[in-house]
Amino acid sequence: MANSLTTNPIVIDTFSSDVTISSVPIKVKKMIFWSTAADDKLVLEDNNAVPVVYYQLATAKDTRPIDFGEGQHFNSLILDVSNGTYTTASRLLIYL
Numbered sequence: 001m002a003n004s005l006t007t008n009p010i011v012i013d014t015f016s017s018d019v020t021i022s023s024v025p026i027k028v029k030k031m032i033f034w035s036t037a038a039d040d041k042l043v044l045e046d047n048n049a050v051p052v053v054y055y056q057l058a059t060a061k062d063t064r065p066i067d068f069g070e071g072q073h074f075n076s077l078i079l080d081v082s083n084g085t086y087t088t089a090s091r092l093l094i095y096l
Contacts, residue, residue: 010094012079015086021077021094023047028074028094031066033057035090042092043083047076051083 003019004011012019021044031053033042038060044053052074055066079092 008096010092010096012092012094013090015079015081015084015090018081019079021079022074023076026074026077026096027071028077028096029068029071030093030095031055031068032063032093033066033091034061034063035087036060037085037087038062040085040087040090043080044074045078045080045083046074047078049080052077 003014005019005021010021012021031042033055035057038057041056042053043051046052053066077094
């Protein structure tokens with residue numbers, strides 16, 4: 001599959017290299033991260049490499065959403081694959 005950065009939700013399903021989700025301010029309402037492995041973790045950073053989202057799965061196939069209510073503003077959003085752990089079945093949905 002391929003990442004889809006221009007849709008709502010944004011879909012990240014390829015974790016082979018860093019992904020710039022947005023280099024400009026972005027408002028996110030919800031994220032859903034899942035994988036087939038327990039202890040996989042999602043780390044999103046801003047353009048200064050400061051972690052702004054950290055989420056570790058408690059169990060395999062855990063799909064609890066990260067709900068930001070009316071929305072959380074981020075100055076930028078980058079998936080740095082070296083800071084997280086992902087399987088080939090990992091998926092991230094970002095709702096704007």
